[in-house]
Amino acid sequence: MAESFAPRRATPVFTRLAIIGIGLIGSSIARAAKELNLAGTIVLADQDAAVRQRARELDLGHAVADTAAEAADGADHIILCVPVGACGSVAAEIAPSLKAGAILSDVGSVKGSVVDAVLPHLPEGVSFVPAHPVAGTENSGPDAGFPSLFLNRWCILTPPEGTDAAAIAKTRQFWEGMGALVEVMSAQHHDLVLAVTSHLPHLIAYNIVGTAEDLEAVTQSEVIKFSAGGFRDFTRIAASDPTMWRDVFLHNKEAVLEMLGRFNEDLALLTRAIRYGDGETLHKHFTRTRAIRRGIVALGQEKPETEKLRKD
Amino acid sequence: MAESFAPRRATPVFTRLAIIGIGLIGSSIARAAKELNLAGTIVLADQDAAVRQRARELDLGHAVADTAAEAADGADHIILCVPVGACGSVAAEIAPSLKAGAILSDVGSVKGSVVDAVLPHLPEGVSFVPAHPVAGTENSGPDAGFPSLFLNRWCILTPPEGTDAAAIAKTRQFWEGMGALVEVMSAQHHDLVLAVTSHLPHLIAYNIVGTAEDLEAVTQSEVIKFSAGGFRDFTRIAASDPTMWRDVFLHNKEAVLEMLGRFNEDLALLTRAIRYGDGETLHKHFTRTRAIRRGIVALGQEKPETEKLRKD
Structure with missing residues (x-):
């Protein structure tokens, strides 16, 4: 097997990773997490049936669910890879499926408004650790992603005050596992x-x-x-x-x-x-x-x- | 010998090429013209003694003259590779050294003002074919140049009305020899x-x-x-x-x-x-x-x- 761009982990960071939204960022995370063994099971979801179909053809992750709630069900890490304006409604949709101890995250380029939109829907016992990988290309969609997109790029975490330190540490570990450099700051x-x-x-x-x-x-x-x-x-x-x-x-x-x-x-x-x-x-x-x-x-x-x- | 990025000419386009100003563009022309046999002799000049010294160390062209007039003397193609605002004064300086039949050119990113500044100094029998290679990097100076800088890049010629057609054709031939795509339009x-x-x-x-x-x-x-x-x-x-x-x-x-x-x-x-x-x-x-x-x-x-x- 060809050498990876970053070390492959002996044990995954998360047991079940859910990626909601299969665009450039979502599909890149899926590819990196699978190649580097960052999650035991990777389940993806997208509201667009054609995108779900394409994700299956590309063999992204381990399964493609029909709904966001289904993908999030039982996951210990859920990443919203949807446009910033959609984070609140997706969080509301998956909230009933989130298990205690799960860490919800996102990849939005704006953080303050995402925190405001997501927090009201966050169930008791679930942490929210917003993330923003400062990486991208001009291309979009499930075909555009590639696993080394985050290598040597910064990923900014903006956990709201009072967020569980262990949840922040695990999210950091996940992004560092994909080769990213992690920094923590306030959403503002x-x-x-x-x-x-x-x-x-x-x-x-x-x-x-x-x-x-x-x-x-x-x-x-x-x-x-x-x-x-x-x-x-x-x-x-x-x-x-x-x-x-x-x-x-x-x-x-x-x-x-x-x-x-x-x-x-x-x-x-x-x-x-x-x-x-x-x-x-x-x-x-x-x-x-x-x-x-x-x-x-x-x-x-x-x-x-x-x-x-x-x-x- | 390694293959060149563009075909090497059997016979040069010009007998003696003078390049006035040894920055990114001037040094790239010198490298390309030498490697591809576009000129029999290539003489460079720069107003900065340290730059002239560096050009000699880099073995750019065949000779480095101490003055622009000396470099231009006897040349059949003279290219001003100086900032746009200096073209008029350099043209005035070299005018007495220009031989009949010579083609004067430049590489400025502005053409109207260069034409206005140079034409008054143009001796009888000398053509002026302004050129603008749309190519460059963020780096400057004699070390920054490289011979393939103009490959597949556009070079725009803006000959004033009434310019000798043969002079335009030879200038085109020279730039095409470096791999450039040539287009002719008005300076305006x-x-x-x-x-x-x-x-x-x-x-x-x-x-x-x-x-x-x-x-x-x-x-x-x-x-x-x-x-x-x-x-x-x-x-x-x-x-x-x-x-x-x-x-x-x-x-x-x-x-x-x-x-x-x-x-x-x-x-x-x-x-x-x-x-x-x-x-x-x-x-x-x-x-x-x-x-x-x-x-x-x-x-x-x-x-x-x-x-x-x-x-x-």
């Missing part, structure tokens, strides 16, 4: 950090691609042809799943609007510098932004571009 | 197309990285750690050479301001949708931007991200 702080490192970039990327599409003087084929000048990086981000991202913006409204306000103030400054030919302001700004890039490359969260290009 | 149209596919994305990326850097509630180390959520793609663009980009914005002011205006109008619409919880507008917008991405991947200007990730 998470939503602020991600507003700037993820939500604002996505909104801006979606916006600029839309602006390019609407031009009359420049054809769409020209935009596509000459995209290597910077635009193509935005298109990758702007190809992300629309439903997931709609929910992110609707559920992290305050933080995103705050970041947008700052972004606009800063952009006004640069716009003014261009209009009045103030090269010094531009040069100064363009110089200081290099430091953050160096930090990202140094931390191994990205390879230098040249290296990637040369491999192509 | 080029500046509009690039304003949206390159200049606006760079400005936005520089801006968002600056915004992130200024936050008080989110630390710089958090921004770096959780950059995989979208932000890191912006940091790559925002790590580009500050002098080059200052000049781009100062010299393509009108088109960039026009694109910025449209960008802001569109962003106001999305901001409003977030503020008022209008999920339908968001979803609709996020869906239509996917089409452009598919076009870019289909045209081979980018590999799907998953493929790249899986190779890592």
Whole structure:
């Protein structure tokens, strides 16, 4: 058997893992957990019959249940891999099936609103340890997943105050088992950090691609042809799943609007510098932004571009 | 000898090639032209003595001259690989050394202002064929270049009206020799197309990285750690050479301001949708931007991200 990207466990972390929602993230967890023996039995569920069928064909996990409640029944770890806006209703749906001692989790890109939506449905004796793996690609659906998606990527846990420490530790163990780096912070702080490192970039990327599409003087084929000048990086981000991202913006409204306000103030400054030919302001700004890039490359969260290009 | 990335020519396109400015682009041209036999003799020059020294150590081209005029002397193809704002003064400096029949070119990311700056200095009998290879990385300097940088990338030629057709054809032949795809358009149209596919994305990326850097509630180390959520793609663009980009914005002011205006109008619409919880507008917008991405991947200007990730 080929070597795995991370060590395979001798004994599973969980006895029965339920994954609700079989998209990029859900199917990647299923693949990783199976390959690395992180759960004795892995049961998946999805509200879309075609997706369930595809999951069976792909042999994801060990079983595909017809309903979320059926998948969650008897599970000691249940991960909601659905859009942020759907977490509350799925939690309500599976609540009667959750056994005492079970750990409920999710993978949403917004945490405050998910905590608010899920906690009212949480049965006595069940812990909720929200998780957000900061990883993804532009592709969606059960075919898009792959087991090493979380390798060397951060996964942020945002347990509400008073959450059972053992439940947090086990959730951490599960994500570390898939090769992720785990950090714990409050849901509020998470939503602020991600507003700037993820939500604002996505909104801006979606916006600029839309602006390019609407031009009359420049054809769409020209935009596509000459995209290597910077635009193509935005298109990758702007190809992300629309439903997931709609929910992110609707559920992290305050933080995103705050970041947008700052972004606009800063952009006004640069716009003014261009209009009045103030090269010094531009040069100064363009110089200081290099430091953050160096930090990202140094931390191994990205390879230098040249290296990637040369491999192509 | 190892096979080259593009066919090596039996006879060179130019007898003596002069490259003025030894940065990422200049050093990549020198490497490609030497490896593929595109010029009999390649002479480089740079105003920075340390860069000239480094070019000699790297054995770029066949000789490194002390001045631009010396490098240009007797050359039949001279390429200005300096920031857009320096093209006019370098053209003035080398003009007396240009021989009749020579073809002057450049690699600037803005074309209208370069044409305006260079044409007044162009001696009788010398052609000017401005070029813009739409290729690059986040790295700068003589060490950053590599010969396959232009392979399958577009190079846009913007010859002023009345330019000798043979000079255009030879310049095209030279770039195609390095594996580039060549397109000819007016300088005005080029500046509009690039304003949206390159200049606006760079400005936005520089801006968002600056915004992130200024936050008080989110630390710089958090921004770096959780950059995989979208932000890191912006940091790559925002790590580009500050002098080059200052000049781009100062010299393509009108088109960039026009694109910025449209960008802001569109962003106001999305901001409003977030503020008022209008999920339908968001979803609709996020869906239509996917089409452009598919076009870019289909045209081979980018590999799907998953493929790249899986190779890592």
